[in-house]
Amino acid sequence: MRLSRGVNELGLLAAIVVLYLVLGTQAGGFLTGSNQLGILRDAAQIGIAAWGMTLVIIAGDIDISIGPAVAFGSVMVAKAATDWGLGIPLSVVLTLVIGTAIGAFAGFLRAQYNVPSFIATLGVYSALRGLSQFISNALPVPLPESRFFDFLAGEVAGVPTPAVVMIVLLVVFLVIALKTPYGRAVYALGGNARAAELAGIPVKRIRISLFAVNGFLAAITGVLLAARLGSGSGGSAMGLEFDVIAAVVIGGTALAGGSGSILATALGVIFITLIGNGLVLLGVNQFLQDVVRGVIIVLAVLVNVLLGRRSRLTS
Amino acid sequence: MRLSRGVNELGLLAAIVVLYLVLGTQAGGFLTGSNQLGILRDAAQIGIAAWGMTLVIIAGDIDISIGPAVAFGSVMVAKAATDWGLGIPLSVVLTLVIGTAIGAFAGFLRAQYNVPSFIATLGVYSALRGLSQFISNALPVPLPESRFFDFLAGEVAGVPTPAVVMIVLLVVFLVIALKTPYGRAVYALGGNARAAELAGIPVKRIRISLFAVNGFLAAITGVLLAARLGSGSGGSAMGLEFDVIAAVVIGGTALAGGSGSILATALGVIFITLIGNGLVLLGVNQFLQDVVRGVIIVLAVLVNVLLGRRSRLTS
Amino acid sequence: SSGTSNSSSTGPVKDRSLRVGAVFMDSQGFYGGVKAGFQSAGSASGAKLKLVESNPGGDVAKEASFVSTLVSSKVDALIISASSETGSVPAIRSAAKAGIPVVCYNTCIGDADTSKYVSAYVQGDPVAFGQDTGNAAADYFLKAGIKDPKIAVVNCEFVEVCKLRRQGFEEALKAKVPGYQIVSNQAGTTQDKAVSVAGNQIQANPDLDAFYGESGGATYGAYKAIQAANKSGKIVVFGSDMTTDIANALADGTVIKSITDISGKVTGKLAWEQVQRVVEGDESLGKIVDAPITGYTAEDKATVQEWLKTHADGLP
Amino acid sequence: MASISDQSQGRVAGSERGSGPVAQTRGVVRRYPGVLALDQVDFEVKAGEVRALLGKNGAGKSTLIRLLSGVEKPDEGTVAIGGTVLTGGGSREASRLGVATVYQELSLVPQLSVAENYHLGALPTGRGGLVRTGRMKDAAAAALADLGVRIDPGTPVGTLPVAEQQMVEIARALRGSPKLLILDEPTSSLAAAEVDVVLQAVDRIAAAGVGIIYVSHRLSEIRQIAHTASVMRDGRLVETVSTKGASSDEIVALMLGSATGSTVGMGRQSPPAATNRPVVLSVRGLSVPPKVREVSFDLHEGEILGIAGVRGSGRTELLRSISGLLPPAAGTLTLFGEQLHRWSIRDMVRRGVGLTPEERKTDGIVPLLGIDENIVLADRRSVRRGPLLSSRLQHSAARKLVSALSIRTPGVTVPVGALSGGNQQKAVIARWLHRGSRVLLLDEPTRGVDVQAKAQIYELVRKLADDGVSILFVSSELEELPLVCSRVVVLRDGAITAQLTGDDITESAIFAATLADGTGSAAASTTGESV
């Protein structure tokens, strides 16, 4: 099991190396520093939410509300900072708090009443998309000029701020998943919730917290997005949940729960972002881009599955 | 278990009755015969695919490619009948065959190589959406005039043809699920795939067939859609997979597999269609519609869960 | 920023290899027309044109990341239909700052920013667009003697352009038929959504006179819904965007009474002309080019037939 | 010892009833990561023979069975059924050749009805290929009735008690009139009377000329029904003996290798009565309708209190409600002097009460996690450095318990799901030892555990009691209660009906007390021997 997990990560790494070789030679501008930083910036859009999603999926649940939650965060922070006149620090804090609370609410429905997480977050999905379009009238809500938002949209030591946030959170989540009682409890309850419960692990509280964390991460992504665009937009982050879930699953985390790795998710995030970037750079027809993306995602997982099986047979 | 399943269906039925009371008194035109028939027509769009999806989910899998598969079917039949000049019967047959084959391919990836069905169908999702936009240039492809398509778009004894197709298929799938060795094997492998395999059930073959059936049903829906619109459109059926899956889950089928009921799915389909119809008739703001829809879906499932729990405690 | 494109030379585009980034707002047929018009005009002027294209589906976030990718790849120019007047500003600004000339078509960012960052804007003014439909509708109502028409809107108002189209539509109506009433306004951009939404609107408003379709899908969906409800002729449609099936319905004339259209191909050709101007060395900013708004009516069958003949490939 | 096999030729002269071998393996080898599960095994069963397969947990019994039933392929060697060598066609190939298997893990579909599970993979169909529901139910009910159980064939299997599920599996295995019937620990979850039903069925089937392989850790059963016994150790088949010719001690010695029967220490060593010591846990009027009614008792410090009862008497519910898993309708607990009216699992874990559930697969272990993590699951405080977990502390804590409980594993990070059943059980007990719980609720702790491990568990329980830990010990194996308990209470229909102390704790006394009106005289024979 350990072994096959390692193989999984190696397989993805190999796929990423292949992508770099192909795109580096075929796609003009791919290897430029600015493009690489652009990739990191785009990766942050998926990655920040993907760390939390990995834990949610390891716990045997799913959260499909990421896209609307990000859009809602972006609208919320802009509305609060402008129309509601709350000032920038308070607006940001409020956005993060409300995002967390909404996530916690979905988690509560799951943990307390056993509403399937797919349905609980489908409800949130629909409600948040509608709500952010409604309060913004489907128009972008401009952010006020501010050094703080400029900083979020800008760079830290040459690296885009969102990418820095993503990397910092990656480290935090790696430690949480591998080294904290909380993280291990997530694995335990995903692997066998009844056994975890019997061992005295607060299963309900952990479930609620996982969705709360996801809401928090989506709100962060939303604030970063608003800073990048200079406005909050209720129609943004369409379909982001698919990219996030795909990154997690490409990383080898099983939707059945109980196993998975944040590091592998990180590779999945890079993989997905690279494909998106490369297809544009290669000048592929916009519609064929979707076709190629679909084929590559399936191929990546297929190769990984086959590698994993081979390694299990020969070991 | 039986009891709670019955309660589940009763709860949904009660929710539908409540919707009828509310909409009948509040929404002008709701109770007219033509609106009721219109609801049936809209229900067919979700329902036909939902029967197959119920079986897929009972088997412990998921198929998220419905929307693009329907769009692809609609484009395919129109292209074949016009640009490729295959004639109408052949075009329809070809569309159904190719739809089935694509579904079977996703099922093959799942069954043979253990590619998670979420990923296999995510690949198909992306590829088919791109492909149908590509071959149609993102333009509607007009259907040729034909008595057959007029029939599909029209009515049988006053009932919209798609609704008739849906009802006939409902009966077929009810019998399959409850009364055939095949249907029971689906339940068995969803409940305990290892046990099913040990008992000599051809698990792989059944898995492939389930996805093939879903592809077939999506193709039928696509042909009916093209007939209704008079043209095939690559951008149609956006997000249909969410509605279909939601209908199945609202019907009480667990995403974990092993249990579920086609009849309850039918109630779920009606429930979802009613909400969509009612919100428009009530003239609710389009963005608030999403909010209301999200809240109602969660509430429906929540009430069902609570009813089920109550009945279990008192039984 | 340097303000220079990466192509080493300026001067005539003939025989030059040009990589142009193209951002299509979403996957409607109109953009297929733009692409075709742009490419054919480009090759006609002898350039070796390579399009690097993408389609953010109206999502400003996706648009921003596409544009940054195009900037990294140092395309020679960027043509874009901006998803949002305000939300698209950072993306376009970053392209301009990287020295990549930007040509807007169809939609763009606010006026002030356009004059700062955008070389040219091939404008299909959405308000004027809506006014054209509104005028056609008003003429129809006046002629039919309907003083207080009840109108249902099938909209695409999650993008700004569509809001502006309706604004123009209502302005024109208000001037000529002040008794009009919008009894319902619901979203339905794709044909399949539109046909079911319009069907519901017909049920909710039995005395409906007309539909306004803000986009091609909305228009066609309303048309199909009227047919399905057996209300052909009782309810009529004023719509937007030509496609083959809409043109056919308009030629028939019982349901669809008018269509307002901006030709994608013409828009694409105009965009190419601006790209050509810029890469040949004219660095002036903020030029506004009006894309012709064309009204088609059921009464003027000849023009409709003409459209069908000249658009045999279906691209608008 | 009567060694009757010639290993080099793999020939067994067992009973006279059969003719040719119905199943045969030649030099089979099966490896798992880090484990050689089978090492050059030659094995043979004849028609009409009942062959017991014995060995410690992890000896390779289930692995050999998986090869015989076609579920897995050998890495080397061949498996032949009725003279036909298996070609890797899976369980379907083997079952076509007449192999029916009751696996150690339940292989039922919990959501489906008894009838459907009975017919799984071969539903009876009628006109139009539709399932004949009525016939399906009748056939299932009849087959179960043959085994002496009465279950409504429409009930979902998952809602049945484990024992009844096991009977459904056995009934199913017999459905296709197999040539070879393999039973992997079929009685581990059964109570005395049911064990007898199974044994009688086995006798009958063997008499009809079916070859039977029977795995069990209960030597008493084996001596009762098996003609011959093959003993496995560390993946090798060490000996095949006639059960008539060999004594239990000899068989145990074979299973253990160098160790001899006497070192196993199965003799009665129950601790002295502890009723004079302080009361640790006092249960008053505990009711969980309809299973537990007004139960009151005291548990003293260092006491091992046995709870006896037939299946369905409510022992599991009693333990579950004390542990906080099942909220009682009425009753109080006084734990370490503190009276509780409501309590959650987490309260009880924190206060030092630990439950090892009777179904370790579904309730006990987290199969994908390592042994180490499973062991520290209930208390991670002691393996932390600052806020973070320390793998080193985790490993050393786990290693200590792995060796103390003799858990057989290549390493402490191996996923616990890969362990043999008995070793999984030990890992669950180890969890509470790591937690330092002062009150242990052990629900069938020796189910599916081999003789040596059983002895180790007894030893462990006694030692814990010596250290002052108080233990509630539920067991369906009546013979083990006298071995470990200083006091036994008997549960009947959810109420305590008898209490036995000191020398009154004998198998026959307990047995008499568990039965309402002294039914089932067969029991004395099934529980006659203990090892």
Ligand SMILES: Nc1ncnc2c1ncn2[C@@H]1O[C@H](COP(=O)(O)OP(=O)(O)OP(=O)(O)O)[C@@H](O)[C@H]1O
């Ligand atoms: N799927 C597997 N993966 C890895 N190791 C395995 C697997 N199955 C069995 N093993 C190992 O092979 C060895 C033999 O296991 P097996 O289940 O055959 O023992 P057993 O004799 O049936 O024991 P028990 O009496 O506990 O059931 C054990 O060391 C076990 O850990």
Ligand SMILES: Nc1ncnc2c1ncn2[C@@H]1O[C@H](COP(=O)(O)OP(=O)(O)OP(=O)(O)O)[C@@H](O)[C@H]1O
């Ligand atoms: N409602 C229920 N939900 C889940 N499991 C149950 C339920 N009722 C009984 N069980 C399980 O069925 C099994 C039989 O329990 P029961 O109380 O009838 O017998 P018992 O006295 O514990 O005897 P034994 O342990 O020998 O089966 C136990 O595992 C119990 O947990």
Ligand SMILES: [Mg+2]
């Ligand atoms: Mg075993």
Ligand SMILES: [Mg+2]
């Ligand atoms: Mg029990």
